[in-house]
Amino acid sequence: MTSTGRYVNAVTDAHVARLHTLLSTPGVVTRAVRKLGDADRTFSMLDIALRRGGPVPACWAVSAQVTGDVQELEHADELHDAMSETLRTTGNASVCLTALREAVRAWRALDSHLVDGGVLPSPWSRQAFPRVPRVSSALPVARCTTQGLVGGTDGVSQ
Numbered sequence: 001m002t003s004t005g006r007y008v009n010a011v012t013d014a015h016v017a018r019l020h021t022l023l024s025t026p027g028v029v030t031r032a033v034r035k036l037g038d039a040d041r042t043f044s045m046l047d048i049a050l051r052r053g054g055p056v057p058a059c060w061a062v063s064a065q066v067t068g069d070v071q072e073l074e075h076a077d078e079l080h081d082a083m084s085e086t087l088r089t090t091g092n093a094s095v096c097l098t099a100l101r102e103a104v105r106a107w108r109a110l111d112s113h114l115v116d117g118g119v120l121p122s123p124w125s126r127q128a129f130p131r132v133p134r135v136s137s138a139l140p141v142a143r144c145t146t147q148g149l150v151g152g153t154d155g156v157s158q
Contacts, residue, residue: 015046016057016111023100023107032096039103040087047084050124060114072119079110080121 022039026032056062083106089099110121120126 012046012049012054012057013059015042015049016059018042019046019107020111023104026097026100026104029093029097032093032100036087036089036096036100036103039100039107043083043087047123050120053126056114056120056124056126060111061117062114062120073122076113076119076121079106079113080123082106083110 019039019042022035022042027035050056083103086099086103086106089095091099114120
């Protein structure tokens with residue numbers, strides 16, 4: 001955790017950095033199919049990490065607790081959906097180049113929204129998946145039961 005209370009995650013930060021590289025420009029038609037596939041896989045890995053409650057990339061100014069009004073949430077969802085749908089385009093090189101052009105615009109819009117402190121899209125919402133600190137399995141873990149607080153694996157009440 002950083003001094004600002006944010007969790008650091010090299011994985012989500014690396015995915016965002018890779019997307020910045022891949023989607024800085026659409027590129028050339030001869031590499032469009034591969035580049036679109038690479039961007040789709042990278043965005044999918046970022047999406048999975050954030051859906052599982054992974055830390056928000058450091059470059060995004062969103063707070064883990066931010067919630068917005070209905071219009072702001074819908075806007076964030078539209079940006080996420082546009083990005084997801086565009087990256088899943090299939091076809092020949094010219095179709096993929098057109099999709100890459102749209103993906104560049106979609107990524108810039110989504111990234112800018114988040115860098116500027118906008119709310120996370122619903123699939124990445126911290127409200128849906130609150131962060132739970134990991135507990136080492138080597139230590140006894142107290143758990144609540146109908147009989148009260150029970151600790152560790154020996155079942156002795158505390």
